[in-house]
Amino acid sequence: MGDWLYLIIAIAVVAVASVVGLVASRRGRGPAEVAAPPPPVAVEAPTEVEPVAPAPEPVLERPEGTASRLVRLRQRLAGSQGGLGRGLLALLSRDRLDEDTWESIEDTLLTADVGVAPTQELVEHLRTRLRVEGGPVDARTVLREELLNLVGPDLDRRLQVSGADGNPGVVLVVGVNGSGKTTTVGKISRILVAEDRKVVLGAADTFRAAAVEQLATWGERVGVDVVRGPEGTDPASVAFEAVKEGVATGADTVIVDTAGRLQNKAGLMDELGKVKRVIEKQAPVTEVLLVLDATTGQNGLIQARVFSEVVNVTGIVLTKLDGSAKGGIVVQVQRELGVPVKLVGLGEGPDDLAPFDAGAFVDALLG
Numbered sequence: 174m175g176d177w178l179y180l181i182i183a184i185a186v187v188a189v190a191s192v193v194g195l196v197a198s199r200r201g202r203g204p205a206e207v208a209a210p211p212p213p214v215a216v217e218a219p220t221e222v223e224p225v226a227p228a229p230e231p232v233l234e235r236p237e238g239t240a241s242r243l244v245r246l247r248q249r250l251a252g253s254q255g256g257l258g259r260g261l262l263a264l265l266s267r268d269r270l271d272e273d274t275w276e277s278i279e280d281t282l283l284t285a286d287v288g289v290a291p292t293q294e295l296v297e298h299l300r301t302r303l304r305v306e307g308g309p310v311d312a313r314t315v316l317r318e319e320l321l322n323l324v325g326p327d328l329d330r331r332l333q334v335s336g337a338d339g340n341p342g343v344v345l346v347v348g349v350n351g352s353g354k355t356t357t358v359g360k361i362s363r364i365l366v367a368e369d370r371k372v373v374l375g376a377a378d379t380f381r382a383a384a385v386e387q388l389a390t391w392g393e394r395v396g397v398d399v400v401r402g403p404e405g406t407d408p409a410s411v412a413f414e415a416v417k418e419g420v421a422t423g424a425d426t427v428i429v430d431t432a433g434r435l436q437n438k439a440g441l442m443d444e445l446g447k448v449k450r451v452i453e454k455q456a457p458v459t460e461v462l463l464v465l466d467a468t469t470g471q472n473g474l475i476q477a478r479v480f481s482e483v484v485n486v487t488g489i490v491l492t493k494l495d496g497s498a499k500g501g502i503v504v505q506v507q508r509e510l511g512v513p514v515k516l517v518g519l520g521e522g523p524d525d526l527a528p529f530d531a532g533a534f535v536d537a538l539l540g
């Protein structure tokens with residue numbers, strides 16, 4: 174009986190002890206959980222996120238400097254046009270300058286698009302001088318002088334890129350489809366940027382979205398603002414806005430690109446006249462450049478005439494002279510319009526545009 178009593182007491186003691194222990198351990202755990210909250214995930218997160226790269230600074234191109242550009246392009250001009258002078262010199266150096274030889278000289282000039290009247294004039298002068306001056310005259314010297322007279326050494330070929338009375342210079346660029354207008358606008362802007370001038374471009378070719386993008390790309394490459402409107406906007410209003418921005422931002426020059434147009438579409442030609450008139454509500458147009466593709470020959474002359482009736486063309490840009498030996502078109506087009514060739518395009522590269530220099534041109538012809 175005594176044994177049973179000890180056993181019951183022992184069981185009771187163990188039971189009480191376990192209950193007490195359980196309660197104690199519960200009490201201890203509770204507050205511990207509150208005191209130690211799980212570490213906030215958000216605090217650690219930033220170290221695991223990839224650092225956001227800053228937007229890359231647009232890398233602006235530095236247009237080629239004038240000196241190296243001119244040396245490079247004179248060589249290219251001599252490469253494409255040198256055949257004319259070499260051909261003429263070979264003929265003029267013959268022992269006897271008979272009628273057949275003079276005829277070949279004429280043919281050579283006509284093939285290079287010098288034009289009928291200027292060719293006859295030149296041949297007349299050469300015949301007289303070589304006969305009169307006789308003896309050991311240097312055919313090359315005589316030919317150089319006569320070609321130079323034909324090209325017009327005294328024409329004012331400066332590009333009017335500056336305005337008066339606090340206005341920017343405004344250059345309007347016109348011509349038929351594909352003649353090289355947009356490319357020329359881009360190239361001119363690079364030349365001006367290289368001279369530290371502030372330029373604004375106006376994308377007034379609103380017929381095709383691609384045309385606007387093409388100009389915008391030229392602008393972006395050298396950090397020049399391009400004013401544009403939605404596709405199909407009135408070109409005159411884009412031109413107006415571009416000049417307005419030029420005035421407001423104190424730009425030196427605003428260059429307005431226009432849509433290519435066929436010279437026989439009266440409506441489009443009228444619209445071009447309107448572009449010019451609307452611009453002039455903001456500031457005078459200081460230069461109207463007609464862009465002509467040198468490879469189009471007589472056709473280019475007809476275009477030139479029509480354009481000059483609609484807008485007062487003040488300068489000609491002859492493009493693609495690198496791709497044709499027909500540099501004689503310089504002579505014809507200047508006569509036709511009474512307006513000087515001011516720039517020549519000599520390739521598709523961004524800096525392949527040169528001011529036209531009569532002496533350098535004739536030297537290139539003579540190789």
Ligand SMILES: Nc1nc2c(ncn2[C@@H]2O[C@H](COP(=O)(O)OP(=O)(O)OP(=O)(O)O)[C@@H](O)[C@H]2O)c(=O)[nH]1
Pocket residue numbers: 348349350351352353354355356357378384431432433434491492493494495496517518519520521525
């Ligand atoms: N080889 C050569 N290609 C040129 C020259 N100028 C322009 N081009 C090329 O001629 C093509 C037409 O040039 P654009 O500037 O688009 O002609 P555009 O007059 O603006 O054409 P539209 O806007 O369609 O009327 C392009 O492929 C130019 O790269 C040049 O002096 N030499």
Ligand SMILES: [Mg+2]
Pocket residue numbers: 354355356378384431432433
């Ligand atoms: Mg264009």
